[in-house]
Amino acid sequence: MAKFHVTATVNGEEVEYLCDPQQTMLDVLRDELNLTGTKEGCSSGDCGACSVILDGRLVCSCLALGAELDGAKIETIEGMAEGDELHPLQQKFLEEAALQCGFCTPGFLVAAKNLLERNPDPTETEVRYWLAGNLCRCTGYDKIIRSVLDVAAEMRGS
């Protein structure tokens, strides 16, 4: 079967790839572009481990097809830090140990970043509902929620 030739922007850089019709965006990121920070937790859009930002919107990359992404702008965990400078959310997760096994963490960071871009002053309830699409089995979410609220406050102050 013929492969699709796709040109997209990933983390600010133009990339070209060939993909099969059935390959998801997640497959393409992990297998074709070697961006393995985005994880597969369920492949049904229920766990958020594969969260990326597609043209400004938070999506589960397991639910989009790689062939659909011609001209798209995609942001993944690998593009969150600017060089060696961590995003404030990454820095706070590090300071507060808001992660344990780390598997769901890229999805949480990407989702939280997108939340704060849309809503710089979320309530705790808004943070909990926004992140309810991301499953974590280790942390009980407590430190994640605290960290996002703290970063929101710090970013508003700066």
Next chain:
Amino acid sequence: MPADKGGNGAQSGIGAAVRRKEDFRFITGAGRYTDDITLPGQSYAYFLRSPYAHAQIAAIDIAAAEASPGVVAVFTGKDVAADGLGGLICGWMIHSKDGSEMRTGAHPVLALDRVRYVGDHVAVVIAESLAEAKAGAELIDVDYEEYDAVVGVEAALAENAPQLHDEVPGNLCFAWELGDKAATEAAFDRAARRVTLTFANNRLIPNAMEPRAAIGDYDRGTGDYTLYTTSQNPHVARLVLSAFVGVAPEHKLRVIAPDVGGGFGSKIFIYAEETVCVWAAAKLRRPVKWTAERNESFLSDAHGRDHVSHAELALDADGRMLGLRVHTRANLGAYLSTFASSVPTYLYGTLLSGQYDIPAIYVEVDGVFTHTAPVDAYRGAGRPEATYLVERIVETAARELDMDPVEFRRRNFIREFPHQTPVIMNYDIGDYDASLNEACRLVDYAGFADRRAASEARGRKRGIGFSAYIEACGIAPSQAVGSLGAGVGLWESAEVRVNPTGSVEVLTGSHSHGQGHETTFAQLVSDQLGIPIENVEVVHGDTDKVQFGMGTYGSRSGAVGMSAIQLALDKVIAKGRRIAAHLLEAGEEDITFDGGSFQVAGTDRAVPFADLALQAYTGHGFPTNEIEPGLKESAFYDPVNFTFPAGCHIAEVEIDPETGVTHIENFVAVDDFGTIINPMIVAGQVHGGVAQGIGQAMLENCAYDPESGQLLSGSFMDYCMPRADDLPEFVVGMTETPCTTNPLGIKGCGEAGAIGAPAAIVNAVTDALGIRDIAMPVTPERVWRAINS
């Protein structure tokens, strides 16, 4: 260095909230989990699984699959058997009360002629791509003869029930007992009051966020096998795969467990999939990779809990406990998983004394096979079931005696240590009043009546529930567990390698899959050797690097793994003192080691640790015919006893009677884990454990259709995992009585939350509703029905 890559320098010793060294790679997407690894020439495995709970395989036709595009090979149970591989094993022998050995049938890697649960492994297709492997699997023609199935313990024990294994008449694996039956009966005979309760401990699916995965590799030049896998205990995997399954000789098999995305028990066990990957890699002379899809995790990861219990508590006229009698039926699933038989027996019955001075206890446990996925250890493993039983019946007894549940607990607490329970355990130390009092303070128990009145005024029902749990961690000593049927020792190993520059590598047999060992273990080394934490590297998860180890489960890594490191560190310091005596021209007895420096006591003559390390490797400054050059020490630590973390969890809930929705208003966890190395990491362990405990109590339930044996809760849409909007902020408190039986005083913290929380929630809900019992999970529907029945 622009980015903070972890490590706080000065404040890095025991008790400091050091940032986790492992986190930089995780927050940047640079973690390296098994599925992130791609080997050259890698092929992909897909397992064809049984769609039936119980069926005979009359025939399998693989010809079309073998001819399918991209398919490299198709294997069935016959191929595995033809290569002489053994079946999967259970490493703990349980004896029934009549002295007979537990009964079990064979557990083939791939099914031979019978499948026994939905998801059982029928065949594997290996192809150039996963899509081609799946397409090939669709072409396998299996002729199944479907039989009746049983999924619950009562049904499986019924007369004429469908039979799982020819070797196991009546589906009864064992009928085990513990305790003094006659003494317990005598206690009940003289009791002024008896309280009884019959309930289930609901079946759970672990669901670590990283699905299980494996890559088998084989080097035809050297004959070396390598298995990358999501394991909590890679050395045990290597031992089982070599000594029992016979995939490869132990010295030719390297097992690597890289970053592992959570385990909670489910990654202790040795499963069919990794066995097939490493076996097939050698057959095909190329790497074979398998990663579970989430539905496979639901179907085939070992599940947890699933007990039905009847409990009776005998009390005297003053509300003092006289005896506890328990009969439990434990669902083991279709086959005995790696440690399945120990969970509802020695990890359960031995904890039934709880925090209470109960003179007589007798417990019977029937282990039962059913046509469901194997059941094994899941966070807490037997101890959550024990705590749930004890704390539910204790709360019920307090209500029936019309006593305050706090007062009732205080009246029966153990206060003198060491305390020998009637069920094997010897508690070395604890202070149960302290954790109860602190939890009551943090939840403001005194103000509860007012809060309840305020809720009532708003038409809501408020309740409070207590759970004074105890657990046993660091299962040991090896000789004792061996006498109880364990097939392995339960010590831990450590090696401390000091480099010539004074930096240190610590090799540990423990395995970190979220627990933060790279940080806490480094904190210990930093503290003891007086070197910066940045100069310490913790190495684990690779059988070629670490000689042997028992892995991480049962909250053992702090209490056992770190004790082994401490012993190795003691040896390093002892050798350092001998070398320093020569370098400083003093008697060895005059050399002290403190603050990272060896010095002659009472003088300013000193040699810093790093300088001594270099001297140890040059061998210039001491007689190497008396002291070997180099600075590297190892230790195997076998504990003399379990450790006994304990604490008190209190849940306060408010229920909306219109909808049946329960809202957690407060959740307080006060725990006594002994010595704390890193309070930030410990708090996270408590949070995560409590979340899983609340999940069991309010949300999660593994359900099989009782007729067909189909898994009904086989996706995240059907199995309700706790999400961020389901959980409250947790209040965590600590008390501390250091363990008396290990060098650091550590008790372990990994499972306490999952052990303590369920009873606290259900006690709170039943308190709010004024009812005796309600089944877990306490869903809105169940609560609504309880209110409206």
